Amino acid sequence: MSKRRSAGIKLLAEGSVMEIEEGKFIVRSGNRNYRVTWSRDKWVCECPDFEKRNKKCKHIYAVMYYLAIKDIKSAVSSLDDRKCLQCGKSDMVIKKGIRYNKSGPVQLYYCKRCKRKFSARTGFSGMKKRADAIVSALDLYFRGLSLRQVAQHLKASYNIQVSHKTVHNWIKRYVRLVNEFVKSVKIESSRWHADETVVKVKGEHIRIWSLLDSETRLVIAVHISKSRGVDEAKKLFENGLEKSSKPDEVVTDGLRSYETAVEQELSDVIRPIFTQRRDEQQDGEVFKELKRRVKSLESFKTSEGAKTFAEGYSIYYNFIKEHDSLDNQTPAQFAGIINNRNWLDLIQRALEAKE
Ligand SMILES: [Zn+2]
Ligand SMILES: [Zn+2]
Incomplete structure (x- = not known):
């Protein structure tokens, strides 16, 4: 940023x-x-x-x-949690009891036209103010505010008093949800571009790994670690295989760990690895912003926190952030995969996909 x-x-x-x-x-x-x-x-x-x-x-x-x-x-205020998934209408929908799950009561509905029962699908169980706050929190956090700044903003704008820990829990929960959905939309990539960079955080060297699709520049995976070993390179590729087809080629900057990781994780990659020096021009945008963010992360103390951040950041980068170089489109719009471009839409789609 x-x-x-x-x-x-x-x-x-x-x-x-x-x-x-x-x-x-x-x-x-x-x-x-x-x-x-x-x-x-x-x-x-x-x-x-x-x-x-x-x-x-x-x-x-x-x-x-x-x-x-x-x-x-405005998207949150027009949320209709009683629209039938089958026919897309709410005119024949009636309330049909309440179910209790981990997060509390969930309203159940029944569509008389489709003879189908379903649960309220806002993901926020009718709590619009809270939905508003959660979606804004996700947005502001990945655009560059710290957890504490997000909490302050919620107090000032919504009069909602939550701790930065609560904000972090929301972020973890919804990033996990959207990430599941995003995984189901595989990126067709024939060439992966692997790269890594180092940031110093409180005297410690933190390594940021990224995997991009060469053609669309979609971020396939981001991984954050303290070591630069083979295991970390393997994790990057494992994450990559969850979101992308198997590539024909992997372009790396020559780090030895990649070679072993390719052998072990991608042994049937057709063409050999093609090594190329980092192209600052192309990869700059991902790393410039990431480096600044990683330096100021409070959530980074645990590897789970780092993982949530890496996953959430990839979602933000691919689906939400407007890129000047793409005529203000998101990489996903540019690549023609998912047109939605805010957290609320992505959360809704993720919930629909789960049903
Ligand atoms: Zn000005
Ligand atoms: Zn229906």
Whole structure:
């Protein structure tokens, strides 16, 4: 995430964005107010940074994030948890008792047309305010806020008081859910691109591994570890095989661990490994943002925390983040696999797929 993007998200979290009318905003930063307006076909800000570069400044990013959250809110408020999955309508649906599961009571419904029983499918059991908060938390966290900042934002915007631990539990739960769904949509990749980088966190070297599809640049897997051994490279490939078809080729930066891992995990890969030096230009975007995030992670103390983060980050990168280089599309839209681009849609689809 660029500095301007993360400054924008912080402005939003502090409640500095005010919508005056459609396409007109005031963003408060430092001790000044800046007007951000939609003019012809782009956002324009009156700050010196925008005037000098004529490119998106932190105020514009703050407005864009504000609008993304607003989208989520309106999607949540129009949630219909009693729509029948079979016919897609709710006109013949009646309530049919309550079932208790781990998270509490779940409303059951019955569609008289399809003669089919189903449970409320919002995934939030009718708790719209909470749904709103959870989806916003996921969004803001993967866009760059810390767990504590997310908790502060929820207090300020929704008057919901939760600890950063609760926020982390929500994130773990919904990342796991969406990840199950994403795994079912296999990426057809003939060439994997494996790469890794190192960040120093509190004196410790942390290694970030990534596996990309060469053609679409979709992130197939991210793995975070302390060691750089064969086992870690194998884990990266194991994660990869859950989400992608078996590739014909694996392009690596020459790290020895990959060779052994390919032999053990991908022995029938048709063509030999083709080794290439890292192309900073191509892989830069994934790592630049990831490095900054990993450095500030509180959730990273356990390997489970690292795994949740890696999985959630891949989801965010492929399905939610708008990429300037892809004309503001997500890599998934660009590759034509999944068009949904917010956490709420992904959670809903994941729940439908589970039924
Ligand atoms: Zn500005
Ligand atoms: Zn029906």
